[in-house]
Amino acid sequence: MTGQELLSPGRKPDHAGIVRAAAKITKILPQTPLLPLEIDGITLWCKAEMLQPVGAFKIRGAWHRLTDLTREQQARGVVGVSSGNHAQGVAWAAKRLGIAATIVMPSNAPKTKLDATRAYGADIILYDRATESRDEIAAGLIAKSGATLVHAYGDPWVIEGQGSAGIEIIDQLKDRGLGGPDQIVACCGGGGLAAGLSLACPDAEMVIAEPEGWDDVIRSLEADEILPVRDLGYPTKCDALQTPQTYPINFEVLRHRVSKGVAVSTSEVAAAMRLVFEKLHLVVEPGGAVALAAVMSGKVTAKPITVVTLSGGNVDRDTYIQMVG
Structure with missing residues (x-):
């Protein structure tokens, strides 16, 4: 890729760009942990992005x-x-x-x-x-x-940067003597993280999870066209995932890679937040818990090596207490 092509905001994100992003990020940030979490005899691998310096993968x-x-x-x-x-x-x-x-x-x-x-x-x-x-x-x-x-998600650099988490996931599983991942369940707002992980881990089944009422990406994939959120005033605790609609650059990746999308309820998110606190001793914000909630609720069936994103931990104390208390 030429320098001019690299600087073009209209370029498409790709695996090579994700590898380049990962190399840059490795120089300034340690890898976030990939933590095992057993649920009903099945081990999930949780990418703990709330441990980033800003408390999220962003x-x-x-x-x-x-x-x-x-x-x-x-x-x-x-x-x-x-x-x-x-x-x-x-x-x-x-x-x-x-x-x-x-x-x-x-x-x-x-x-x-x-x-x-x-x-x-x-x-x-x-x-x-x-x-x-x-x-x-x-x-x-x-x-x-x-x-x-x-932009928060409609940008090739941003997508590639988020995909660097996928490069880490592959390396971390390899260090444990494992292949895969077979499946990645990703929290999804605008789709930047899911698109980046899709490009970083092309052999993994990609599943997205959104909060109820803000499931525009799921509906867009089902309709094969970008649809906005039906009601921008729909109440949700998942503020991190309140995006009005996805962008073409994300949608083009997701429409070829996502095999399933599920919407989760507030109570399902709360249960996931409690489990993370009780078993991993970490704080995850509501929007960062939707992927785990999708598996815990039975809406997504885990595969032998399933990775879920715990995408952030920035939550007001009162909201956290209300959700997990």
Whole structure:
């Protein structure tokens, strides 16, 4: 790939890009653990991404994207759109690289995510999730400043960065004398993580899990066309997965790779959060627990080597207590 092709925002993510992203990420971040969790005699392998410095996998895509900016792009800054975890990933990477970052975030985002994003030095623009378009707001900011958009999932670098978790998974299973993975069950909002893992682990069956009411990717795959969320005001505790609709770049990968998608309820998510606390002694946020909830509920049948993503742990204390208490 030429330098010009590499810098094109219209390029497609690929396995080579994921390997390159993984090499970059390995230099600054330790691997997150791949933890065994036994349920009814079956061992699941849990990728504990809540142990990232920003508490979620989003740091991967943000770092890959920002480190590929030209000097001119760095000088003009970046704009991100996020409900919170991607915001922290972009803010963390921007601070480390000395790049100005502005993040468009919903006004009802968890306080812990808003506070953490500000603490990394990013500017925040709030919007109403039900009545305003974050993408339109971001486009306006970019038109004024010339900044680079770092989208939460509709971006080839972000997809490749998230896929670096798949490279780690393969290596970690190999270190344990195992093959696979046979199956990956991924938490899914816009589909960046699921698309990246699909490209990183082409031999694994890919299953996605979304919260009830926010299952637009599942419905889109069933219809073979991108469909938006039916009701942007639908209540859910899974704020990390409240994306209005997927993007073509994600959908093109997922439509060829996802074998099944399931929606999980709040009570099923709560049960998964409790199990992670009781058995793994870790805190997982609601959106980060939907993949495990899909298996625990029986909606997804585990294969011999099944990996589930525990994609984040950024949750307000009161919400966590309410869910697991």
